[in-house]
Amino acid sequence: MFLAVKEILHEKLRYSLIISMFVLIGYLIFILTGLAQGLAGQNTEVLDTWGARSILLNKDSNTNISQSMITNDQYKNINMNSKDASVAQMGVVVKSKDRSQVSGSFMGIKTDEFIYKDLKITEGKKSIKNKDVVVDSSYKNNGYKIGDKIKFNSSKTEFKIVGFTENAKLNIAPIIYGSTDNWSTLRGMGNTVVASAVISKNDKVKFSSDQLKSYPIGQFINKLPGYSAQVATFTFMIAFLMVISLIVITVFLYILTIQKLPNYAVLRAQGVPASILVKTTIYQSLILVIVGLLVAVILTAITGLLIPASVPIFFDVKMLSLVSLGIVLTSLLGSLIPVRTILKIDPVSIL
């Protein structure tokens, strides 16, 4: 540690430049991870809010809630219990006078089922009777307030926002909770179709119909439109950045080690064990990466404070810690080639 720290302190400019590389890489990885989690979270956050573990859909819906229709006859064959709740979903565009239009997802629910019962209101009151709706708090970013009268698409029916709730987005669309009767009216399909899906806190919904199918919630999430492609894209970007950081630290440490070989050869001749020089290289690698990551964390925190609320970014300390650990392990891996060079130093070469 002594040699590692002394060299870094003596060669401030050189090591500051190297650390700045790790700051940029770390910062980029943190921001991408935050965006990946933010976007993924907006796809699935309402499922987490509900505590959903499985979902029952029409067998021919391609695991898509928007394309699932559960008829009255099918619904009668579902053995609903207190951990099951039906939802009737449709995509809508929310409009209001003097407000911008916002795409959303109307979710018809029943007051005697767990989704309504568990619904936590952050502002206003919990009500879906008559034309009352409770909406996701993100509508506030577009100027919507309690008491606002809203319409959906070209429907003339006017609804009233009576409450806001948090963490209510599905497939990025903010949810508008209303009654299933209102959903039927908006949908204009009469009473034949009564729901889109049944959400369950159990591993499986019990039913007896060959037209329905229960899916684990993970399988449903993976089939959300665009979700898998988006997660895969971010994962690849983060993985490539990890590989780049591995290459960067390997190259820098290798060059630095090559420059120090004559001095290391003398130290070896003087009886300094190779293990001390190896530890010095590993400590240097760790110091550079950890200092770089700490600065990157500070920059990320500042970014998190300044970034507009509309940007879907979420910094999960646990995930960022895991990513940081990954980068630290990468740096250890990157020090292996320089370490190999040190182990092969021939002290005689200096004489």
Place this chain on the structure above:
Amino acid sequence: MTAIKLTNINKYFGSGTSKVHVLTDINFSAERGELIVVIGPSGSGKSTFLTIAGGLLTPSSGQVEIEGKSVGNLSDSQRDALRLNNIGFILQKYNLVPYLTVSEQFELVDKIKKDNNFSKDNLLDLLKKLGIEKYVNKYPNELSGGQNQRVAIARALYANPDIVLADEPTASLDSEKVIEVGSLLKDLAVEQNKAIIIVTHDQRLMEFADKTYEIMDGKISLK
């Protein structure tokens, strides 16, 4: 007491038609309390002799004993420990770690070799004798070649080795400093019962030698 003993040492480099016989039937011993100077022209095998005597290089044949231990029987880590604890090397260049101040060079020795190093008072005396006590906070690149060489000598002696092996230790020094360094090494040999072996071109050091050897075409002879 015999500090270093070389018996029938031969060393070859290369193979086939390019095989070179660098050292031929070297028999040599250095006792504690002796200062030995080994002279010879460039390419005569002086440095190879020194690396074999210091346990850095393995001879093609023959036996090396340092402080009574046969070097050929030691593992790499045991050789490291032998060099660290018993031998002080003074080399022509790269002796000092460039990013450590003079005082930190000694601190590094303390970090690696915990026992039997010079005390602070002894170090200060040594630095005064070498005329470098005012440079303790300087980095090697802030010192002249001669000052660096004297710091390297102090660094090698600081670990209090039983044997000092020096390769051209006075190459960068003026005559006055050569006399000071020669006297210092001679005093160390006599007063602290150390074996000092100097490989050099510098004839000025011969006046301090108890024995002078000459290496010529790989063969050693007492002058």
